[in-house]
Amino acid sequence: MTKNPYQPMLATVIAIKEEVGGNRAIKTFKLEFQDEKVKENFNFLPGQTIMISLFGIGESMFAISSSPTEKRYIEVSVMKLGKVTNALHEMSVGDTVGARGPYGNHFDIEGWKKKNLLFIGGGIGQAPLRSLLNYCLDNRNEYDNLEVIYGARTSEDICFKEKFDEMQKQQDVDVHLSIDVQEEGWNHFVGFVPANLQRLNPSPENTIAITCGPPIMIKFVIQNLLELGFKENQIYTTLEMRMKCGIGICGRCNIGNVYVCKDGPVFSYDQLKDLEGDM
Ligand SMILES: Cc1cc2nc3c(=O)[nH]c(=O)nc-3n(C[C@H](O)[C@H](O)[C@H](O)COP(=O)(O)OP(=O)(O)OC[C@H]3O[C@@H](n4cnc5c(N)ncnc54)[C@H](O)[C@@H]3O)c2cc1C
Ligand code: FES
Known part of the structure; x- marks a missing residue:
C-alpha cells in the first residue's frame, strides 16, 4: 500500500520561545519527531517549509526557521493570526503536533558559496x-x-x-x-x-x-x-501564498502555471517578474 501523502509524522514540542508579544505575537517552537528513524533521517535545506497540523483544528504551512546544521529537531517561528496559529500559541512543552514535509525548493546554498x-x-x-x-x-x-x-x-x-x-x-x-x-x-x-x-x-x-x-x-x-x-x-x-495540500495536488497556490508549494516558495526576481501579472 502506498503511503498517504497527507499523513503527518508526530512531533513533540520540546521548547517554546516567545520572540514578540502583543496582538501579533511570534513564538518559536522547537519540535522533535517522535519516531527515532524520522528523527535521524529527516533532512531539509534552508527555504523549505513544513505543514504543521493541530489535531481537530487544522493545518498550516510554515518555513522551517532553524538551520539544517542543527540536528534532531526543527524550529518554526509562528505569528499568531487565526485559527491554527492561535491554537499553536496555546500549546505547551510536551504537547504533540503533526508535521509533514519538508516541501518546496530551497535557497541555493551551494551556488552562493564565496558570494x-x-x-x-x-x-x-x-x-x-x-x-x-x-x-x-x-x-x-x-x-x-x-x-x-x-x-x-x-x-x-x-x-x-x-x-x-x-x-x-x-x-x-x-x-x-x-x-x-x-x-x-x-x-x-x-x-x-x-x-x-x-x-x-x-x-x-x-x-x-x-x-x-x-x-x-x-x-x-x-x-x-x-x-x-x-x-x-x-x-x-x-512567497507565502495560501496553501492547502502543499504537494502540488489541490491547485490552490498557483500563480500562472507555477505552483508555489512545489516550484517555490523560493523564486529569483528573474522568474517572478514574468508572473507578476498573475499575482
Ligand atoms: C510557504 C509558506 C511559508 C510560511 N511561513 C510562515 C512562517 O514561517 N511563519 C508564520 O508565522 N507564517 C508563515 N506562513 C503563513 C502561515 O501559513 C499562515 O499565517 C497560517 O496558515 C495562518 O493560519 P491560521 O489558521 O492561524 O489563520 P486563518 O484563520 O486561516 O487566517 C487568519 C488571517 O491570516 C491570513 N492568512 C492565512 N494564511 C495565510 C498565508 N499563507 N499567507 C498570508 N496570510 C495568510 C488570512 O487571510 C487571515 O487574514 C507561511 C505560509 C506559506 C504558504
Ligand atoms: S498547495 Fe495544493 S497545489 Fe500548492
Missing part, C-alpha cells in the same frame, strides 16, 4: 531567512560578507532580537535594524526597510540579495535593488 549575501527582512518574514543565515554562520568560511537589513513596526516587534544583538557583538555580520516610527532610546534607523536599503546603498558586486516580508515591502525592496544595480538574477524572495 556576499544580503538578507532583507521585515516582521515575521525573517523566519525563512533565519534558517539560511544560521546555516551560513555555521559555515562562515564558505560565504563572504553577510549583511542583514531588518525592520519591524516597533522595537517590541523585532523578531530574533537576541540573535541580532549577538551577531552585532561578534561582528561577523553587519546588522542594520529599523523601526517605522521614532521611540525614545532607539539609536538605529527610523523608517521603512526599503528606505534603509537605499540609505545603506550596498554594492551589487558578487552579491545575492534575499528578501522576505510583507508584499508591499518586497515590492519596494526589489525596486530599490534594481535601482542600486542588482540584476534580476541576483534578487531572491520567498
Whole structure:
C-alpha cells in the first residue's frame, strides 16, 4: 500500500520561545519527531517549509526557521493570526503536533558559496531567512560578507532580537535594524526597510540579495535593488501564498502555471517578474 501523502509524522514540542508579544505575537517552537528513524533521517535545506497540523483544528504551512546544521529537531517561528496559529500559541512543552514535509525548493546554498549575501527582512518574514543565515554562520568560511537589513513596526516587534544583538557583538555580520516610527532610546534607523536599503546603498558586486516580508515591502525592496544595480538574477524572495495540500495536488497556490508549494516558495526576481501579472 502506498503511503498517504497527507499523513503527518508526530512531533513533540520540546521548547517554546516567545520572540514578540502583543496582538501579533511570534513564538518559536522547537519540535522533535517522535519516531527515532524520522528523527535521524529527516533532512531539509534552508527555504523549505513544513505543514504543521493541530489535531481537530487544522493545518498550516510554515518555513522551517532553524538551520539544517542543527540536528534532531526543527524550529518554526509562528505569528499568531487565526485559527491554527492561535491554537499553536496555546500549546505547551510536551504537547504533540503533526508535521509533514519538508516541501518546496530551497535557497541555493551551494551556488552562493564565496558570494556576499544580503538578507532583507521585515516582521515575521525573517523566519525563512533565519534558517539560511544560521546555516551560513555555521559555515562562515564558505560565504563572504553577510549583511542583514531588518525592520519591524516597533522595537517590541523585532523578531530574533537576541540573535541580532549577538551577531552585532561578534561582528561577523553587519546588522542594520529599523523601526517605522521614532521611540525614545532607539539609536538605529527610523523608517521603512526599503528606505534603509537605499540609505545603506550596498554594492551589487558578487552579491545575492534575499528578501522576505510583507508584499508591499518586497515590492519596494526589489525596486530599490534594481535601482542600486542588482540584476534580476541576483534578487531572491520567498512567497507565502495560501496553501492547502502543499504537494502540488489541490491547485490552490498557483500563480500562472507555477505552483508555489512545489516550484517555490523560493523564486529569483528573474522568474517572478514574468508572473507578476498573475499575482
Ligand atoms: C510557504 C509558506 C511559508 C510560511 N511561513 C510562515 C512562517 O514561517 N511563519 C508564520 O508565522 N507564517 C508563515 N506562513 C503563513 C502561515 O501559513 C499562515 O499565517 C497560517 O496558515 C495562518 O493560519 P491560521 O489558521 O492561524 O489563520 P486563518 O484563520 O486561516 O487566517 C487568519 C488571517 O491570516 C491570513 N492568512 C492565512 N494564511 C495565510 C498565508 N499563507 N499567507 C498570508 N496570510 C495568510 C488570512 O487571510 C487571515 O487574514 C507561511 C505560509 C506559506 C504558504
Ligand atoms: S498547495 Fe495544493 S497545489 Fe500548492
